[in-house]
Amino acid sequence: xxxxxxxxxxxxxxxxxxxxxxxxxxxxxxxxxxxxxxxxxxxxxxxxxxxxxxxxxxxxxxxxxxxxxxxxxxxxxxxxxxxxxxxxxxxxxxxxxxxxxxxxxxxxxxxxxxxxxxxxxxxxxxxxxxxxxxxxxxxxxxxxxxxxxxxxxxxxxxxxxxxxxxxxxxxxxxxxxxxxxxxxxxxxxxxxxxxxxxxxxxxxxxxxxxxxxxxxxxxxxxxxxxxxxxxxxxxxxxxxxxxxxxxxxxxxxxxxxxxxxxxxxxxxxxxxxxxxxxxxxxxxxxxxxxxxxxxxxxxxxxxxxxxxxxxxxxxxxxxxxxxxxxxxxxxxxxxxxxxxxxxxxxxxxxxxxxxxxxxxxxxxxxxxxxxxxxxxxxxxxxxxxxxxxxxxxxxxxxxxxxxxxxxxxxxxxxxxxxxxxxxxxxxxxxxxxxxxxxxxxxxxxxxxxxxxxxxxxxxxxxxxxxxxxxxxxxxxxxxxxxxxxxxxxxxxxxxxxxxxxxx
Numbered sequence: 001x002x003x004x005x006x007x008x009x010x011x012x013x014x015x016x017x018x019x020x021x022x023x024x025x026x027x028x029x030x031x032x033x034x035x036x037x038x039x040x041x042x043x044x045x046x047x048x049x050x051x052x053x054x055x056x057x058x059x060x061x062x063x064x065x066x067x068x069x070x071x072x073x074x075x076x077x078x079x080x081x082x083x084x085x086x087x088x089x090x091x092x093x094x095x096x097x098x099x100x101x102x103x104x105x106x107x108x109x110x111x112x113x114x115x116x117x118x119x120x121x122x123x124x125x126x127x128x129x130x131x132x133x134x135x136x137x138x139x140x141x142x143x144x145x146x147x148x149x150x151x152x153x154x155x156x157x158x159x160x161x162x163x164x165x166x167x168x169x170x171x172x173x174x175x176x177x178x179x180x181x182x183x184x185x186x187x188x189x190x191x192x193x194x195x196x197x198x199x200x201x202x203x204x205x206x207x208x209x210x211x212x213x214x215x216x217x218x219x220x221x222x223x224x225x226x227x228x229x230x231x232x233x234x235x236x237x238x239x240x241x242x243x244x245x246x247x248x249x250x251x252x253x254x255x256x257x258x259x260x261x262x263x264x265x266x267x268x269x270x271x272x273x274x275x276x277x278x279x280x281x282x283x284x285x286x287x288x289x290x291x292x293x294x295x296x297x298x299x300x301x302x303x304x305x306x307x308x309x310x311x312x313x314x315x316x317x318x319x320x321x322x323x324x325x326x327x328x329x330x331x332x333x334x335x336x337x338x339x340x341x342x343x344x345x346x347x348x349x350x351x352x353x354x355x356x357x358x359x360x361x362x363x364x365x366x367x368x369x370x371x372x373x374x375x376x377x378x379x380x381x382x383x384x385x386x387x388x389x390x391x392x393x394x395x396x397x398x399x400x401x402x403x404x405x406x407x408x409x410x411x412x413x414x415x416x417x418x419x420x421x422x423x424x425x426x427x428x429x430x431x432x433x434x435x436x437x438x439x440x441x442x443x444x445x446x447x448x449x450x451x452x453x454x455x456x457x458x459x460x461x462x463x464x465x466x467x468x469x470x471x472x473x474x475x476x477x478x479x480x481x482x483x484x485x486x487x488x489x490x491x492x493x494x495x496x497x498x499x500x501x502x503x
Contacts, residue, residue, distance in 0.1 A: 059484030186213025225253020266294030291429015306338030413485035421496030
């Protein structure tokens, strides 16, 4: 049975809450499936047809259909359309959220608190002046209509079919013995595939025996913190501004972090030399959050510092995602004995896979493998073998080309929205990556207050001050990869409304 577009569920987009059209449409279709209005076997209208009838972007409809597919309620069948395949109990149907979250909605110690985001005492919770602890995790757990948090790729683009096919082929070739404990350093197949991937995409020549498979860059930093402390290192320089999460990983490993300024050329190497730190963590290919690239002169100075005894920890953050510039060589390719290199598929496939890799100088390798062994006995073998097959088959490169085009369109949509709705904002780092940094130079408000006001309107964003150690201009770090263009435009428009309230 095919459902027409013009009278589909008698939908009136004017009933959707501000900034919540995608969730509203998803909820309305989900409720119709639950109560039998859309029985199993029904075919939903083509996305372009429904978008035209509702007067919304096609991307918004596509995202709503994808959310239903993720929940197992519909399935897309190419030219055959999108079909209802499962109906939940009617009691599971959810109402669309209210236009804005009430004060205190997330508990007395929540992100907004009983006084709301703009109370006289400043925004409470992790947006407050005394905020501490796992701020990003706390914000991640708060429901909202539009999530502009950085660090998340387009999860709807995950190559489910390719992953499933690779998994079936892997399972068909496994023996019973293969289901036992694996090598803590990683399966030989994935280590070989990673070595090939790095050679093709990052110019790094490495033997598979040099690769340590880890549960993402976060674990790589945790292992390095343990090993470096045992090796006598106590102070590690970090970029300022730089990743809050990365800094917290090192501090949890009982290392002192020392801020080193970042400017338009990247990390200030003169300040690094003056810091007295024995190691430095940096993101040279696409600095987080500013997006700058470590320039040639700074690279030479940094490598000279490392050759004299310093240790570079290279987080190859977002290196694959570039749009308007040429690729930047990895530091590890230039000085293997002085650089620890960490990468993962979290920004390329999905953070949920918890798969990454770490290359360290020979003198540290045995200690890192031992730390990995005692941490978890190694990553799950099956997922490693599936990823290895995707890398070796060329499927991962095809996926990268696909998401680059998709992310570019979303980047462009956010740039247009910032220009339209955030007057006075200065954009940084648009040439690559999955996020933009915007600053409001000379503004008098706190960016935590802006983030709290935005959350009250249903939009998540990171205040730039979260990722600073020293004071600086207020700003936001805005992720654009995870949402369709229409949702990004709505989210930035709501940020503009929040900004108006502070001025």
